[in-house]
Amino acid sequence: MTAPVLRSEGPGQLALSGPLVFATAGDLLEASRGMFAGDSGISIDLGGVTKVDSAGLALLLEWLRWGQAASRTVRFTALPEKLLAIARLSGVEEMLVTVNGG
Numbered sequence: 001m002t003a004p005v006l007r008s009e010g011p012g013q014l015a016l017s018g019p020l021v022f023a024t025a026g027d028l029l030e031a032s033r034g035m036f037a038g039d040s041g042i043s044i045d046l047g048g049v050t051k052v053d054s055a056g057l058a059l060l061l062e063w064l065r066w067g068q069a070a071s072r073t074v075r076f077t078a079l080p081e082k083l084l085a086i087a088r089l090s091g092v093e094e095m096l097v098t099v100n101g102g
Helices: 022-036 054-069 081-090 093-099
Strands: 005-010 013-020 041-052 073-077
Touching: 005 022, 013 022, 013 054, 022 054, 041 054, 041 081, 054 073, 054 081, 054 093, 081 093
Parallel strands: 013 041, 041 073
Antiparallel strands: 005 013
């Protein structure tokens, strides 16, 4: 399995590529800690995500919690369909969609 990459695309802009699964979610959580500092809003492009499971959804929910705790907006773009399906089954799709203005 290839390692995921979370990179800065400019102020308040992040992009995630690779697998967003149980085996990678913990490392992504740690890698992302410093990336949320200093910006009033953060947009995370998930268009490069190649695989996703419920641990990936848990990571996104944790990022939303970080944003709320710091009074920052966290927005996800290009959400993979499988991630939306897991969120729908988990009863949290609205959290992702509402945050995304949709």
